[in-house]
Amino acid sequence: MASCEVRWPTLSHRLGVRMVRLSSRLSSIGTGFAKYFQKPPEDVIRLTIGEPDLDTPKAISEAAIAALRDGQTHYSRSLGLERTTRAVSTYLSRGGLEVEPDDIMITNGAKQALFSAMLAIGDPGQSMIIPSPAWASYNPQLKACGLHPIHVPLDQMLHLDIPSIEAAIDETTAAIIVNSPNNPTGSVYTTEELTSLVEVAIEHDLWLISDEIYAPMVWLDDRNHIPIASLPGAKNRTVTIGGWSKGWAMTGWRLGWITGPSSLIDHVSVVQANTVTHPPTFLQIGAAVALEDETLVEEIVTPFRERRSLVLKRLQAMPNIVVPELEGAFYAFIDIRPTGLSDLEFVERLLSEARVQTIPGSLMPFGEGWVRLSYTASTKDLIEGLDRMESWLHKLDST
Numbered sequence: 001m002a003s004c005e006v007r008w009p010t011l012s013h014r015l016g017v018r019m020v021r022l023s024s025r026l027s028s029i030g031t032g033f034a035k036y037f038q039k040p041p042e043d044v045i046r047l048t049i050g051e052p053d054l055d056t057p058k059a060i061s062e063a064a065i066a067a068l069r070d071g072q073t074h075y076s077r078s079l080g081l082e083r084t085t086r087a088v089s090t091y092l093s094r095g096g097l098e099v100e101p102d103d104i105m106i107t108n109g110a111k112q113a114l115f116s117a118m119l120a121i122g123d124p125g126q127s128m129i130i131p132s133p134a135w136a137s138y139n140p141q142l143k144a145c146g147l148h149p150i151h152v153p154l155d156q157m158l159h160l161d162i163p164s165i166e167a168a169i170d171e172t173t174a175a176i177i178v179n180s181p182n183n184p185t186g187s188v189y190t191t192e193e194l195t196s197l198v199e200v201a202i203e204h205d206l207w208l209i210s211d212e213i214y215a216p217m218v219w220l221d222d223r224n225h226i227p228i229a230s231l232p233g234a235k236n237r238t239v240t241i242g243g244w245s246k247g248w249a250m251t252g253w254r255l256g257w258i259t260g261p262s263s264l265i266d267h268v269s270v271v272q273a274n275t276v277t278h279p280p281t282f283l284q285i286g287a288a289v290a291l292e293d294e295t296l297v298e299e300i301v302t303p304f305r306e307r308r309s310l311v312l313k314r315l316q317a318m319p320n321i322v323v324p325e326l327e328g329a330f331y332a333f334i335d336i337r338p339t340g341l342s343d344l345e346f347v348e349r350l351l352s353e354a355r356v357q358t359i360p361g362s363l364m365p366f367g368e369g370w371v372r373l374s375y376t377a378s379t380k381d382l383i384e385g386l387d388r389m390e391s392w393l394h395k396l397d398s399t
């Protein structure tokens with residue numbers, strides 16, 4: 001132990017050095033966000049959080065409650081209940097991706113699925129490419145696996161810059177992490193750009209980790225969600241991740257899924273069996289019902305489609321900001337550079353002067369000059385927040 005700098009006074013307080021180092025390293029990565037995710041005072045309109053304000057559709061909760069009452073409180077398979085993996089398989093097939101139920105594992109949220117994918121694919125010292133700005137948890141998860149995140153900027157339209165991605169590939173690259181619909185940009189990648197990405201992955205023999213957690217939330221009439229694994233040549237090199245948190249407003253249920261080549265699922269299910277075993281059995285019944293009844297997702301998606309139209313129309317009428325098309329998920333990523341403020345100043349002043357809370361893009365690599373606004377508040381609060389933001393921007397414009 002001579003080389004370890006972390007020491008504890010007594011044995012009863014001693015933690016493993018690896019854990020202490022890991023937790024301090026990971027907590028320092030996310031610290032910038034903490035203050036923006038804190039619950040603000042009552043008078044502030046909060047447009048920061050990435051979870052629907054709506055409750056889980058009743059039929060889903062009732063199914064889980066009935067399963068609990070019915071005694072579905074026992075261990076199931078480490079892959080998850082057969083009914084639930086079958087429901088995921090059928091759901092994915094409706095979206096154009098054919099996967100055997102036994103190649104699907106139910107996880108504790110998409111987050112755990114992502115972590116499992118990173119562990120399964122990368123070896124310490126390798127790297128993964130992240131088109132950025134990107135969801136902030138990829139970085140700490142990669143670091144926890146001993147992998148290096150390589151951030152590559154998106155293009156001006158907040159879409160994939162394929163030549164830059166290809167240029168960033170080197171001998172350490174194990175995978176490219178793709179997230180469409182995207183947090184924080186709201187972009188939905190086209191078939192053409194995803195096809196080009198798959199070609200790059202094939203050319204350089206890389207994995208693709210496709211985070212499709214926002215799949216039900218695509219707002220454009222001429223674009224559908226494209227599961228990357230459904231594209232030619234992609235299936236045997238793509239790990240697809242999804243879940244119930246966003247589309248079915250089930251964030252607190254902590255349920256997601258991972259699917260990919262059988263050999264990969266065989267390995268990650270052994271790890272799951274020996275760590276968390278599986279997510280709670282009775283919750284998986286609710287999750288199966290969510291997918292079996294195709295109408296339930298509309299209870300969440302329909303109000304979000306309406307909010308998205310409202311938010312887009314209102315933001316586009318505001319001075320000195322540029323608002324790209326809101327293509328999917330529930331985020332507006334706004335170019336605030338025409339205001340002359342930095343994104344940090346913009347967010348601080350919008351909060352203190354107009355009482356509206358948003359997230360500065362510069363907390364994420366290549367997000368400088370942009371601000372993320374989540375339209376996860378009620379329509380009433382959204383209207384109030386947008387009213388305040390509009391008059392604040394007009395005032396700013398006239399000073």
Ligand SMILES: Cc1ncc(COP(=O)(O)O)c(C=O)c1O
Binds near residue numbers: 110182213243
């Ligand atoms: C891009 C992205 N992936 C994954 C997740 C995590 O989803 P889950 O709640 O299923 O763990 C989030 C949550 O904010 C997200 O934005």
